[in-house]
Amino acid sequence: MKALYTLGFALLAAILVVVPLTSGNEYELRLFMLFLIYGVIAVGLNVLVGLTGLVSLGQAGLFALGAYTGAILAIRFNLDLVLASIGAAVVAGLFGAALAYPSVRVRGVYLAVVTIAFGLIVENVAIEWQSLTGGTTGLSGIPGPNLFGYPLSGYAFYAVLAVTLFLATLAAHNLKHSGYGRAMLAVAQSETAARSLGIGATGIRTLAFAVAAMTAGIAGSFYAFLNAYISPDIFTFSDSVRFLLMVILGGAASTFGPVVGAFILTYLPEVLQRFAEWQKFAYGALLLAVMFGLPGGILGTLGQLYARLRPGPRGVEPGQGMPAAELLASRKPAGLETHGLTVRFGGLTALSAASVRVAPGEIHALIGPNGAGKSTFVNTISGFYRPSKGGVHLDGTDLAGIKVHGIARLGLARTFQNTELFGQMTVLENVMVGGFAHHGYGLPGAILRTPRFRREEAACRAAATGLLDFVGLSAVANEQARFLPFGHQRRLEIARALATRPRLLLLDEPAAGLTTQEIDELEVMIRKIAGLGVSVLLIEHHVDLIMAVADTVTVLDYGQVIASDRPETVQADPRVIEAYFGGPSAILNEEAA
Ligand SMILES: Nc1ncnc2c1ncn2[C@@H]1O[C@H](COP(=O)(O)OP(=O)(O)OP(=O)(O)O)[C@@H](O)[C@H]1O
Structure with missing residues (x-):
């Protein structure tokens, strides 16, 4: 796969070098330069759409912000292409980051509506703020592209655009194949799991919005220099749709997909001109046909096909890795204490003044009948729920007010009752x-x-x-x-x-749905984890497993701690027997048998 990417970048570089040598006239070159500008937008937008899974239909607004900023900086302050474009990137990036804020509350189609509204507002401001933007007449007299005061010829400007697209594609590719790219994909697939692994989801989304906005801003500034004239009707909602289509058609999340999408959607209207009044119909029909046949986009589907035809090795050599004991050697197990932890959901008290102490290095089981408050306990100490009263300390650190990812970074890791993998x-x-x-x-x-x-x-x-x-x-x-x-x-x-x-691992019903043999293997694994110096808090229904591995068992009933002691002692506690079986006649041993 790596060789394929190298080939792809070599091919892109070759095309970018050859095109100006072969283009017959200025019009052809200009059209290709437009493609380069749209390519930059699409590559940046792919970080947001393909990696982070968020849809923006306001990209034309950011493109416009970049174009107006670049044009104004060039006309009024005489800045050159690079400085004006940096200014455009900063302004658009700031607006993009601000646009990420609503994503804290709204997602999916609602977020798409927020971005549409943003695009409309920018368009309207461009029309109404006449003193700055020239209103509907727009801004003309944008100086030709220049660097440090020296004018750039058509080919030199082309070179700037080509290098920018090449570097933007390379940067997005490198970003995708880094911890940041993995974090973006993780946030898109399970935000809950991503946060529990120490990833600040809002920060990652803001980063993705800012990247997509900055590239749109730079592209906008380049556009202003290329066109020498800009007006509000150049940046409409249908342009935002077109930018999104470029990403989806080419293949969201793929390295070269957005470039291919931008190329097709820049040239397609030209090619379809021969259909005269049927041009729009043909455009739509072609898009429909491609998306129906290639649901992952052109390069996305080709990539899947390649992976199927030439599958790599299924596994890795176990010996190549760093032994787990070495990885976890430098930390100490953490203790956990809750004091009078109370959690209410409206009128329902799910946890009532629960005080639990997990000693450093021990395997501590938390049990209780259905609805006793175990999951609420886990979700509260890991930061997903805020307690109504009481507090949690991890090795003496008060966790009040610390977000989920912050708690994870302090050394508390968890698994989920319903597995939350990045599928x-x-x-x-x-x-x-x-x-x-x-x-x-x-x-x-x-x-x-x-x-x-x-x-x-x-x-x-x-x-x-x-x-x-x-x-x-x-x-x-x-x-x-x-x-x-x-x-x-x-x-x-x-x-x-x-x-x-982690210094403390929370296992939320890890035996649920496992076979007897798998539960036996789990038992061995839990011991091995504790042996690595990780405290374990085990939430379980499976009594055999608890009795076999736990050093201490805490029992919750109706949100209250009714016992906390060694397993044998808890097993014989009349209150525990009462909670589980509603009477003193049965003992936990029987269930275990
Ligand atoms: N987010 C929530 N909103 C409202 N009520 C909730 C919420 N989460 C839990 N509850 C209620 O709080 C009580 C305790 O539920 P919880 O899921 O913590 O129990 P549990 O011991 O984990 O049960 P189980 O073993 O069935 O998973 C239940 O009555 C449940 O309906």
Whole structure:
């Protein structure tokens, strides 16, 4: 696959060099330059749509912001192409980041509506703010493209655009194949799981919006210089739709898809001109036909086909990884204490003054009948729910007010009652997402592939490989997670949680849905995890497993702690027997038998 990408970039470079040599006239060259500008927008938008899974239908608004900023900076302040475009990127990037804010509350179609509204507002402001934008007449007299005061010839400007598209495609490719790209894909597939692995979902979404906005801003500024004239009717809602179509048609999330999409949608109207009044009909029909035949977009579908025809190895060599014990060696197990933890949902008290103490290094089981408040307890200590009263301390640190990803970064990792895997990522990638909080290379490091980035990525891969060996999944490392059998999915979730290098691991009903043999294997694994120096809080219904592994058992009933002691003592506690069986006649032992 790597060789294929190298070939793709070589081909793109060759096309960009050859086109100006072969183009017959200025009109042809100008059209190709328009494609380069649209390509830059599409490549940036792909980060938002393809990686982060968010739809923006306001990209023309950001394109316009970039165009007006670039034009105004050039006309009024005499800035050259580069400085004006940097200004355009900053202005559009700031608006893009602000546009990410609504995504905290609204997603999907609602977010798309917010972006449409944004595009309409920009269009309207461009019309009404006459003193700045020239209103409906627009801005003319934009100076020709120049660098440091020297005018750029048509070919020199072409070179700037071609290099920009090439570098934007390369940067987006590098971003995708870094911890940031994995985090974006993770947030798109399961935000809940991503947050529990230390990924700030809002930050990642803001980054994606800002990247898409900045590229649109730069493209807008280039457009203003190319056209020498801009007016509001150049940046309409239908342009936003076209930009989105470029990404989807070419193949969202693929490296070259948006470039191919931009090319097709720049040239298609030209080609279809011969159909005269049927031009729009032909345009729509062709798009429909392509999307129906190639639902993953052109390059997306070709990529899937290639993977099917030439499948790589299914697994990885277990010996290649870093042993789990080495990965987790530098931390100490953490203790956890809750004081009078109370959680109310309206009139219902799900947890009532629950005080639990998990000692560092122990395996602590939390049990209770259905509806006793176990999941509420787990969701509260991991930051998903806010307590109505009381508090949680992780090794003495008060967790009040700390967000889910912040708590994860303090060393608390968790699995989920209903597994929350990143289904469209491979098993190995799932575990690598768990290493996100330990990357120190930063965004520039990821885009430039610095030596530090290469070193840390290799270490992350080695850690993930070692953890897959630890949970026995090396043989399926390159499979997509959604194709794993249920038992393997549970193990993968544990490996992924361990990749955060936790000090306390919360296992939420890990035996649910497992076969007897798988439960026996789970028992061994829980002991091994504790042996690595990780405290374990185990929420379970399966009494055999609890009695076999737990050092301490806490029992919840109607949201209250009714017992907390060694397993044998709890087993004989009359209150526990009463809670479970409604009378003193039965004992937990019987269920275990
Ligand atoms: N988000 C919520 N909104 C409203 N009520 C909730 C919510 N989550 C839990 N509850 C209620 O709180 C009580 C405790 O539920 P919880 O899921 O914590 O119990 P549990 O011990 O985990 O049960 P189970 O073993 O069935 O998973 C239940 O009455 C449940 O209906």
